[in-house]
Amino acid sequence: MRICLVIPTNRFDRFFIQVPLDVLTAAGRLRADGHTVTVWDQRLQETPPEGEAPDLLVLSTAIADRAQCYPLDLAPVRVALDRARQHFPAARTMAVGPHGTQLPGATLIELGVEHVAVGESDSATVYGVRALTDGITAPVLYGDLPAPGAVPLTVVGNSPRPYPNLDLNEWALPAYDLVPLERYTAEVIVDGLPQRGPSGMVLAARGCTYGCTFCHLPFGTRMRLNPVDRVLAEVDAQQRGGLRFQFFLDYVFGINKAFYGEICERLKGRDIGWVGQTRAEIVLKTDVRQWAEAGCQGMWLGAESPSVAGTSVHKRVTEQQIRDAVLKLKDAGITPFAFILLGLPDDEACVSDWLVDWASEMPAWFGLNQLFLRPGTPLYDQLAADLNGGTAPATWEEVREVTRRYRERYPADLDGQERRLTALPNYLGNAMAVAG
Numbered sequence: 001m002r003i004c005l006v007i008p009t010n011r012f013d014r015f016f017i018q019v020p021l022d023v024l025t026a027a028g029r030l031r032a033d034g035h036t037v038t039v040w041d042q043r044l045q046e047t048p049p050e051g052e053a054p055d056l057l058v059l060s061t062a063i064a065d066r067a068q069c070y071p072l073d074l075a076p077v078r079v080a081l082d083r084a085r086q087h088f089p090a091a092r093t094m095a096v097g098p099h100g101t102q103l104p105g106a107t108l109i110e111l112g113v114e115h116v117a118v119g120e121s122d123s124a125t126v127y128g129v130r131a132l133t134d135g136i137t138a139p140v141l142y143g144d145l146p147a148p149g150a151v152p153l154t155v156v157g158n159s160p161r162p163y164p165n166l167d168l169n170e171w172a173l174p175a176y177d178l179v180p181l182e183r184y185t186a187e188v189i190v191d192g193l194p195q196r197g198p199s200g201m202v203l204a205a206r207g208c209t210y211g212c213t214f215c216h217l218p219f220g221t222r223m224r225l226n227p228v229d230r231v232l233a234e235v236d237a238q239q240r241g242g243l244r245f246q247f248f249l250d251y252v253f254g255i256n257k258a259f260y261g262e263i264c265e266r267l268k269g270r271d272i273g274w275v276g277q278t279r280a281e282i283v284l285k286t287d288v289r290q291w292a293e294a295g296c297q298g299m300w301l302g303a304e305s306p307s308v309a310g311t312s313v314h315k316r317v318t319e320q321q322i323r324d325a326v327l328k329l330k331d332a333g334i335t336p337f338a339f340i341l342l343g344l345p346d347d348e349a350c351v352s353d354w355l356v357d358w359a360s361e362m363p364a365w366f367g368l369n370q371l372f373l374r375p376g377t378p379l380y381d382q383l384a385a386d387l388n389g390g391t392a393p394a395t396w397e398e399v400r401e402v403t404r405r406y407r408e409r410y411p412a413d414l415d416g417q418e419r420r421l422t423a424l425p426n427y428l429g430n431a432m433a434v435a436g
Helices: 021-032 075-087 098-102 104-111 121-133 228-240 257-267 280-284 289-293 319-331 354-361 378-387 396-409 414-422 428-435
Strands: 002-007 036-041 056-060 092-096 115-117 185-190 193-198 200-202 245-248 273-278 296-304 335-342 365-370
Touching: 002 021, 002 075, 021 036, 021 056, 021 121, 056 075, 056 121, 075 092, 075 104, 092 098, 092 104, 092 121, 098 104, 098 121, 104 115, 104 396, 115 121, 185 245, 185 273, 185 296, 193 335, 193 428, 200 228, 228 257, 257 289, 280 296, 280 319, 289 296, 296 319, 319 335, 335 354, 335 414, 354 414, 365 414, 365 428, 378 396
Parallel strands: 002 036, 002 056, 056 092, 092 115, 200 245, 245 273, 273 296, 296 335, 335 365
Antiparallel strands: 185 193
């Protein structure tokens, strides 16, 4: 097959345009399977790559760095699909990503694609292509799909068993040569301050063992470790491509001391800087000076709120732990960053308006989101039906309406708090605006 992997634009482009790691990983495996593959990253490329017209367009609804907090609005994805169809009207279309995995029927209808492949995006891409080349015509492609001639899945909102994850040893190196690698960006640290700059992306371990109910985990709750040699090969390949800074997408960097200790030891002397993300508890249990010696210049913490431990979302991190972790990172010469989440259920700090003052006094840069109720999270399962008249949402419009109603009923002015938070000098978006 000739396959074009398509990446839509999104509202986060104003901050960073990060390496589409899962798309490039799928591209590397598809090429190893004998296919001709191109990547059209519409965030960077106005027109598709040159070459023969593809037989198949594979649309990623939310690439790896957005899959944990995937957007509910599929309009930008439809725009990307329309652009691709204008260039390649004869190509078949398939969508992959969290939307199709959680609500395949609704995603088929809203996007108007011919197929949705269910599962972890890169694995679903590979398995979906294999199914199509085998002659399977079902609109929803999934793990237990029968042989060619299977009855198409038509139940909107049904979630069949996802395709299994390809073993990490089966993956070829990501196909970095298919994209303008040097144009991808993330937060980099220059003279101790964050700014937008060229950066690659690495995913050393997939999964997160913690059970925060608001969090969508595209890689599941079981930790799957990439071979260390593979991790370093990806770092080296991106460095040769002109990227001397990396973002580790791992959700809990450092959780496995032996694994991450070996990675850090082997990163020493490679002349790269990097930023990662983890939890306060892991920072407090780790000698983070080893991270700094390995090139770590910044680390994100899932802070959420100073009173998150008192909410019902199963995150037992105290205000003191967050502050101690921030200070420990600073003492090691690592710039601390904190994720803040507005609108958690029963969040006393948000309801009382304390959260804004707390953020202003935090000795860290922070990023900000309002809570979305996303299919695939326990919190959505708890609240969505009640907010949808007693039945589970069957369309993405109903899903979006669930979040709107939740915010409408929240006992605080979330939009007002967001405006005040984004005006603070330690809001990362303001640092990016000054630097860029």
